[in-house]
Amino acid sequence: MAKQVITVLTDDLDGGKADRTVEFSLDGVAYTIDVSDENAGVLRKALDPFINAGRRLGRGAVDTGRNPRRSTGSGTPGMNREQNRAVREWAVRNGYKISERGRIPVEVVEAYKNR
Numbered sequence: 001m002a003k004q005v006i007t008v009l010t011d012d013l014d015g016g017k018a019d020r021t022v023e024f025s026l027d028g029v030a031y032t033i034d035v036s037d038e039n040a041g042v043l044r045k046a047l048d049p050f051i052n053a054g055r056r057l058g059r060g061a062v063d064t065g066r067n068p069r070r071s072t073g074s075g076t077p078g079m080n081r082e083q084n085r086a087v088r089e090w091a092v093r094n095g096y097k098i099s100e101r102g103r104i105p106v107e108v109v110e111a112y113k114n115r
Helices: 038-051 081-094 106-113
Strands: 020-026 029-035
Touching: 020 038, 029 038, 081 106
Parallel strands: none
Antiparallel strands: 020 029
16 A cells, blocks of 8 residues: 655744745754745845855754854964963053953953053
8 A cells, every 4th residue: 555645834923825844943952944935035134134244154063152163263363472471461450450361352442552
């Protein structure tokens, strides 16, 4: 005995006929939605500015909030030890509460650069 299974997709947005299933992720959560070709285009058009400005992690990669291409070195990006030392000394002289070790807060670095 033969059996035939027919899957009918319903557009999750408007309840009409869906032509495809679209997958996307945001904040490390993967989503899937059944949509018509028209609604798939609407979704892609809405996401285009963000996709064009973002960095691709690769197919199937879930963002964990960490950039895999970022170096694991310590310190403020683009600054060496001598610059860090100068920023810390300037911050202390100018009344900023700053630790002797660890990351220098961005607002302190910006204030140092704009002095």
